[in-house]
Amino acid sequence: MIFPTLDTPSVLVDLDIAEANIRKYQDYCDEHGLKLRPHVKTHKIPSLAKYQVAQGAIGITCQKISEAEAMIEEGGIDDVLITYNILGDRKTARLRALSERVRVSVVADNAIVATGLSRAFADAAEPLSVLVECNTGADRCGVASPADAAGLARRIAELPGLRFVGLMTFPPVGGVTSAADWLSETKSLIETQGMKVDRVSSGGSQDMWHAHLATPVTEHRIGTYVYNDRSLVTRGTCTWQDCALTVLATVVSVPSETHAIVDAGSKVLTSDLFGLQGHGHVLNRDDLAIDQLSEEHGRIVSSGPIRLAVGDRVRIVPNHACVVANMLDNVDCIRGTDIIGPVPVAARGQVW
Amino acid sequence: MIFPTLDTPSVLVDLDIAEANIRKYQDYCDEHGLKLRPHVKTHKIPSLAKYQVAQGAIGITCQKISEAEAMIEEGGIDDVLITYNILGDRKTARLRALSERVRVSVVADNAIVATGLSRAFADAAEPLSVLVECNTGADRCGVASPADAAGLARRIAELPGLRFVGLMTFPPVGGVTSAADWLSETKSLIETQGMKVDRVSSGGSQDMWHAHLATPVTEHRIGTYVYNDRSLVTRGTCTWQDCALTVLATVVSVPSETHAIVDAGSKVLTSDLFGLQGHGHVLNRDDLAIDQLSEEHGRIVSSGPIRLAVGDRVRIVPNHACVVANMLDNVDCIRGTDIIGPVPVAARGQVW
Numbered sequence: 001m002i003f004p005t006l007d008t009p010s011v012l013v014d015l016d017i018a019e020a021n022i023r024k025y026q027d028y029c030d031e032h033g034l035k036l037r038p039h040v041k042t043h044k045i046p047s048l049a050k051y052q053v054a055q056g057a058i059g060i061t062c063q064k065i066s067e068a069e070a071m072i073e074e075g076g077i078d079d080v081l082i083t084y085n086i087l088g089d090r091k092t093a094r095l096r097a098l099s100e101r102v103r104v105s106v107v108a109d110n111a112i113v114a115t116g117l118s119r120a121f122a123d124a125a126e127p128l129s130v131l132v133e134c135n136t137g138a139d140r141c142g143v144a145s146p147a148d149a150a151g152l153a154r155r156i157a158e159l160p161g162l163r164f165v166g167l168m169t170f171p172p173v174g175g176v177t178s179a180a181d182w183l184s185e186t187k188s189l190i191e192t193q194g195m196k197v198d199r200v201s202s203g204g205s206q207d208m209w210h211a212h213l214a215t216p217v218t219e220h221r222i223g224t225y226v227y228n229d230r231s232l233v234t235r236g237t238c239t240w241q242d243c244a245l246t247v248l249a250t251v252v253s254v255p256s257e258t259h260a261i262v263d264a265g266s267k268v269l270t271s272d273l274f275g276l277q278g279h280g281h282v283l284n285r286d287d288l289a290i291d292q293l294s295e296e297h298g299r300i301v302s303s304g305p306i307r308l309a310v311g312d313r314v315r316i317v318p319n320h321a322c323v324v325a326n327m328l329d330n331v332d333c334i335r336g337t338d339i340i341g342p343v344p345v346a347a348r349g350q351v352w
Numbered sequence: 353m354i355f356p357t358l359d360t361p362s363v364l365v366d367l368d369i370a371e372a373n374i375r376k377y378q379d380y381c382d383e384h385g386l387k388l389r390p391h392v393k394t395h396k397i398p399s400l401a402k403y404q405v406a407q408g409a410i411g412i413t414c415q416k417i418s419e420a421e422a423m424i425e426e427g428g429i430d431d432v433l434i435t436y437n438i439l440g441d442r443k444t445a446r447l448r449a450l451s452e453r454v455r456v457s458v459v460a461d462n463a464i465v466a467t468g469l470s471r472a473f474a475d476a477a478e479p480l481s482v483l484v485e486c487n488t489g490a491d492r493c494g495v496a497s498p499a500d501a502a503g504l505a506r507r508i509a510e511l512p513g514l515r516f517v518g519l520m521t522f523p524p525v526g527g528v529t530s531a532a533d534w535l536s537e538t539k540s541l542i543e544t545q546g547m548k549v550d551r552v553s554s555g556g557s558q559d560m561w562h563a564h565l566a567t568p569v570t571e572h573r574i575g576t577y578v579y580n581d582r583s584l585v586t587r588g589t590c591t592w593q594d595c596a597l598t599v600l601a602t603v604v605s606v607p608s609e610t611h612a613i614v615d616a617g618s619k620v621l622t623s624d625l626f627g628l629q630g631h632g633h634v635l636n637r638d639d640l641a642i643d644q645l646s647e648e649h650g651r652i653v654s655s656g657p658i659r660l661a662v663g664d665r666v667r668i669v670p671n672h673a674c675v676v677a678n679m680l681d682n683v684d685c686i687r688g689t690d691i692i693g694p695v696p697v698a699a700r701g702q703v704w
Contacts (some may be wrong), residue, residue: 007442007703025409040648063648084615084648085604087663109605112662141605141647172386252437253461253493261493263436264704271623286594295393295674296415296436297492310464311439322647326619329701349681349701351359352615 002313003339005141008250009264011324011331012315013043015340018226019051025208025225026055033214037061037081039223040071041301042322043097045331045348047335048226050076059103061203061221065094066350073346079103081201083221084139085113085133086309090102091352095128105129105199107168109141114156121161129165130156130164134186136179138227146186153190165219166199180214187204227321229283231274240283245325246315247280248332250307251300260300260308264316265292268327272320280316289318301308329332353666355684355691360602361616363676363683364667367692369596369616370578377560377577378407384564389413389433391555392423396699397683400578402428406523410457411554413573417446424454425698431455432554433490435520437465437485437493443704444472447480452596457481457551459520464509473513476626481517482508483553486538487533489524498538505542505549506594518551518570528559532566539568549593552559580674582633583626592635597677598667599632601650603660612652612660616668617647620628620679624672630670642668 003012022038029036038052039061049060049071059079064067068080080102086095098104099121108114108130121128132149135142143149149167157164167186171179179202187197203221211220224231227245228238247270249264269279271293279290281300288306292299298316300308308314318324325331329349330342355364356413374390381388390404391410391413401423411431414420420432431456437565438447450456451473460466473480484501487494492702495501501519508516523531539549554566555573563572576583579597580590601616621631623645630652631642640658644651650668652660660666670676677683681701682694 007440010703085601085613087604087615088359109607110662113604115356123460135607139607139611140644140646140651142607144607147494152695211484250439252439252465255461255491255494255496257489263439265623266622266675270618271625271675274617274624292492294492299492310437310462323618323623327701330703349679351362351680 002315003248005066005339006248006332008248008289008313011268011328012228012246012247012248013331013333014019014244014335015333016335017242018048021226021228021242021244022052022055024114025222026057029210029220030056032245034212034217035219037201037221038226039063039221040067042223042226043325044070044345045057045343046071046074046346049140050074053077058219061250064350064352065091066352067347068098070347077102081105083107087113087116087191091122092116096120096124099124099126099128105131105165106158107131107133108152109133109143111152111155114152114159114162118159118161124161125164127161130162130163131166131168131199132156134167134169134182136173136182139169140170142169146182146189149186150189154193155197157195164195166201168201170203173204173206174216176210180217184216205232206237208237224321227325229321230276230317230319231326234276240317241283243317246317248292249316250315251310251312251314254306254308254310258302258306260306260312262298262300263296264298265296266294268324269293269298269316269318270320270323270327272323274319276319280318283315283317285314293326354667354686355600357691358600358684359598360665361620362600363620363680364598364600365579365683366596366687367685368687369594370400372598373578373580373594374407375406377385380561381572382408386564386569388551388573389542389573390578391573392419394575394578395420395677396428396697397695397699398423399695400551402426405429407695410571416702416704417443417450418704419612422699425584429454433457435459437461437469439465441472444468447549448472448476450467451478451480457483457517459483459485460504460508460571461485461495461623463504463507466504466511466514466687470513473653476513479513479515483518483520483551484508486519486521486534488497488534489527490520490522492522494521498541499532501538502541502545505547506545509547516547518553522555525556525558528562528566532569536568544666557584557587560589567654576673579677581673582669582671584622584627586628587668587681592633593696595669597673598635598669599676601666601668603664603666605660606658606660608660610654612658614650614652614666615648619647621645621650621668621670622672622679624675626671628671632670635667637666
């Protein structure tokens with residue numbers, strides 16, 4: 001039985017693998033002169049954020065103020081980018097408080113957000129650094145055109161309490177070079193208007209090994225690379241051996257020769273599909289598929305005899321590590337076959 | 353702005369609606385002589401469990417021991433059915449401890465689970481009540497045939513520390529009457545072997561208004577009916593006005609005339625689809641669809657002009673309430689337009 005002293009379902013994090021993943025990508029960034037700003041939304045664990053910075057990351061990326069608050073609590077982090085339109089007086093007040101503890105930058109893709117930020121920082125000792133978020137094809141947030149980006153940059157530069165520092169994008173998958181073209185054009189346009197574009201921030205794990213092709217990008221944000229997952233293995237970004245996060249589950253029922261039930265359902269594996277079939281990969285069992293999840297049940301099916309017995313344990317690489325890491329209060333840290341102990345997922349469960 | 357003093361994304365629970373849902377289904381069960389045993393996995397909140405029992409429920413259903421432990425902590429609950437194969441010495445020891453505080457019953461669909469339960473209860477003052485889980489077509493857990501059910505019932509009756517008390521099933525959607533036939537045949541078979549079948553437990557919210565057709569069922573388990581959700585509205589089980597749980601979200605970006613971004617992504621709405629298109633229903637805006645989720649972004653699209661501005665708030669009925677209620681540490685309770693306050697989701701985030 002695998003890790004018999006752990007209760008299941010457990011989210012296992014192999015620190016040896018996670019640390020190797022962090023070092024490997026830091027080496028890649030160092031080699032290519034890219035600044036690395038890892039996204040902590042994947043792990044939400046301060047000690048991993050500190051390890052990322054200790055290896056050479058210039059700071060961290062957060063998606064919510066509560067993530068940033070949790071990450072800096074223990075010290076060791078002094079530079080945070082929040083890649084989200086922050087809106088509302090309570091949130092901007094928390095942002096202001098955060099900015100008095102560590103160096104903070106944020107993004108905006110519209111004047112309403114910029115105006116709200118300005119209101120909170122108008123009387124601050126230091127202006128808030130703001131990047132303009134650009135839609136380079138992912139069609140999520142972001143200004144629609146280089147001209148719009150230049151217009152918003154000018155607006156930000158004029159607003160009290162704010163400093164325009166650059167551009168930020170989350171490029172579409174496979175869109176590293178097209179995003180780079182978009183950003184280059186925008187940078188030139190803004191510079192011809194007499195403003196400086198100090199930072200150009202791009203991101204994404206799926207094209208992480210092509211990040212260096214994206215001139216004029218100065219910093220790259222990635223999250224999933226710490227843990228990796230089935231979606232990245234499927235894309236060829238990493239191998240199963242690089243997957244630091246697995247879900248340990250127990251077979252609780254084998255109702256037929258070709259199906260078994262494990263105690264990991266959608267409340268730990270989540271229903272994220274990322275375009276894949278099924279709900280994760282059972283390590284060392286390519287013949288199995290997880291074809292259905294209930295909240296606490298995962299159904300494993302096989303084409304041939306299933307070769308699983310009640311009480312057996314399996315390790316599942318989930319489709320998407322970032323959402324799985326968010327499901328339980330603690331992950332169980334391991335190094336190979338050694339159990340290190342539970343570690344709280346500090347930043348989970350918070351509204352904002 | 354809707355509920356301007358609440359931060360978003362917030363999981364709102366309208367207690368007026370939840371309590372009305374609880375009373376309405378209790379009335380239905382009372383009218384049809386069905387015992388109601390609500391499943392707390394949906395809300396994981398002790399005060400709601402106590403309200404369910406106060407209205408006439410015979411006890412509660414849990415899917416995990418940690419849920420049961422959290423529910424009985426505050427008192428007011430004295431009867432718990434855990435509808436899961438409980439396996440492993442640590443879990444069965446916790447089950448034993450639970451059984452010394454409240455009346456507990458569990459299920460088993462195989463002899464390995466039954467043997468483990470017996471080991472933990474062999475020297476208990478009272479035997480543990482065990483129901484045989486039957487696969488009536490959902491193809492999740494459950495013995496495969498009435499003959500197998502009878503065999504396992506006999507085995508349970510023979511094992512020290514256990515008492516066979518009946519049958520349990522989670523029927524397939526639309527399968528209330530076929531499941532009833534299966535259970536009737538099994539009950540007869542077991543009774544002809546000289547054993548009593550005191551309890552027959554069925555469940556499911558989707559066919560909740562047909563539960564009375566399922567003779568020989570003695571008790572019905574449902575969870576989602578407390579909150580309801582888009583999947584149940586789509587199935588015709590309830591209306592939008594019966595949906596007690598909504599996600600309050602703020603529009604943070606309107607990048608084009610036909611798309612907007614809200615601050616509710618897969619880390620609050622989850623990716624559960626339940627066979628539906630899109631990720632929830634924006635209340636009072638039938639013209640909108642939520643076509644894509646990132647972790648903290650939800651993308652709303654419209655066929656015509658989107659008529660949303662940055663800073664607007666929307667209320668979203670999720671596809672599946674049970675998983676959404678599990679995502680944040682607290683839900684914000686309301687009654688209509690009055691804010692009651694945050695309530696901890698006591699049983700979330702636990703391994704087992």
